[in-house]
Amino acid sequence: MMTGIPPITPMMPGLGIVPPPIPPDMPVVKEIIHCKSCTLFPPNPNLPPPATRERPPGCKTVFVGGLPENGTEQIIVEVFEQCGEIIAIRKSKKNFCHIRFAEEYMVDKALYLSGYRIRLGSSTDKKDTGRLHVDFAQARDDLYEWECKQRMLAREERHRRRMEEERLRPPSPPPVVHYSDHECSIVAEKLKDDSKFSEAVQTLLTWIERGEVNRRSANNFYSMIQSANSHVRRLVNEKAAHEKDMEEAKEKFKQALSGILIQFEQIVAVYHSASKQKAWDHFTKAQRKNISVWCKQAEVSNFLLW
Template structure:
């Protein structure tokens, strides 16, 4: 090899190339390359995992215990979405069988009950929204009243006796402030009127129509605010008067019902007193007759028979009216049933009368009660209405309307 085509020793030489491979260096180099490739693949996998959305949690398999836990979760508002997803997965998997159909029906029923909870929550939110709107409206009205007061202050300052005392710069600032206050008040009033019209249109049952926008060149009329405020107060007074009228009507109906009940009780009490007086007089007459008969037939009667007769007198008292015989229990039932049916002029069924007697701790049966009512046609009347299976039997008290009423005669 020559440099610049010179033959001297500094410019000549020989280049030796050795083609032998250094295997130790080659193996170390390959190991480093594989390590770098592994690190690159690891970084790429971490980046892909970070960008991928998280996988959903695994759905548990169906069992009776899991169904009970899921039913409790469906009743909770916080866990409803997760529980409904699990229920939907079970249904799609085909876990519903005839053996567990009751559990699935209960879970679906719990899901359906969420509808009522959502509706009640929606109603509560609407009520809260209405309260917020009402509060906002009241605050807005207060702001408009303050704007009116500010305008009155500027109007008072513009009077001649006050205006002359201000300097030219002060008058200029006062006029500017007055114009700004008027413009702001007009804008706020337009916004207030538009919101009130929108609310009225939402509350009305008519079809919504676009509110008429006020032209910017139209002069401001301060009576509009007073008219809208007066309408609101008149609407509130009208609602309060309606409520008062309804309350008065209900109170009047209650007073009428109480008056009729008191009158019926007084008539029933009078009837009972008359019945007791007739019974007492008949008992006294029979006692006198018995004492006369006893004095004549002293030898025939024995002390044991007298005791039996006295016990019978205390235990059983019979009422004879055209051959009719009643016990003391039956007379008590007649008085109570008469009072009850007198308060119910349209009549009542035997079961209704029996329930009333049960509340008074009077033990009897419906068959005995119906038999007793049938035995007294001069006091009680049976009315039948309806056809076939829908027939209805009602008993009425007709003692006062029966002109052929024969007074009872009591025998012991």
Template sequence: MRLGSSTDKKDTGRLHVDFAQARDDLYEWECRQRLYAREERHRRRMEEDRFRHPSPPPIVHYSDHECSQLGDKIKDDTAFVEAVKVLLTWVERGEVNRRNANNFYSMIQSSNSHIRQLMSQKATHEKELEVAKDKFKTALSGILAQFEQIVSVFHAASKQKAWDHFSKAQRKNLDMWCKQAEVGPLLFLQLFTSSIHLVKYSLNVI
């Protein structure tokens, strides 16, 4: 091997290339990668926590004090739903025993008494529904009558004594509008019928 210019004296030597890994650099790089991965996991977890609904507070265990408060809540319409959840949890946990059985019986009895209020509310809503149905029928009749008037106008315009005076493009539009007006009442009737069936089904389920 010649070192330098071609006129230099020939020198011989040996070039050693060490292909061993730079372990310190590799270790540092791996540490950085693990750090980036931890930061990314932390960022994703923070994002998930931000959009996750908060967990409901745990339901307390039975005690005479809690039982007394729960009995009042069961009789309160505004707190009834949450109160019954607590009562159900206590029963499912097996917290009923001989000593507190009478207390549980009283709370269950109060829950049963709430049914009368629910039935009264149901009857009130049914009356409101009947009134709403009558109003809807009246409004629908007025809408259908107007549709019929509009369709009559289209039919009159389609008579030859008027039809011949319209251009081809105008006749095309008039024909399309007439078909749309004729379909309109059918759509309203289908909507009304579907609504009635849905309401009847809901009442039967209740």
């Protein structure tokens, strides 16, 4: 016979002090926690969960209230070290203290103990009992570490973006060599070659803008400019040829479109003819419906083509 799901014991091996996630429709069953010098009794499961303040960014510190008057720092360590590594404890003369953990997730484990009733040993003295209230605490050290972490993440993100931009940036063009008689002869030959003309004319432009033209090199530059000018007629002829090809393509497109429109009109005429009573009465209801739908689709398509 099934006895249902057994209650979750926080001290089960491998679970530590906080049980694993529980489905929202299943109530959390807290059990008694036995420590070396004290015992923790769970709160009434019918009571609402203890209220907590808004969690500060990077919170690693908790406020613990409701400690027994006779509770010592050793007792506090014994109870809360199960939540994780404790960095510091600031105990007040009154019945509360602040505990700073090494990691943020340990705070969530400590909050699990909020509402537990603590009893030192087997004593029933009022000074040896208390009801724990665990809440988030604002600490300058936590905020400082969180801000440092955020700045580090921002630096890493900027570095990642910069590396990505550098990876996607197109390579810089090779530097243009300075003018010399040897380089001039090479550029002059390239200016005569249609496939290398663009590269050569860019080099010529760079030389002129640099101020490489002088009395000694003026004739060479004039010859190169003259070679560049000889390509004007070629470019004009190429432009005219492309324009002619474009006009022919337009005419071909018009003819093809005209043929398509004529065929659409013929199909629509067939639908309209079939919709006349002379033929319409011989079709079934399903066939009439299909013909009507086809006719509308053809008319819409014909309209879009226009």
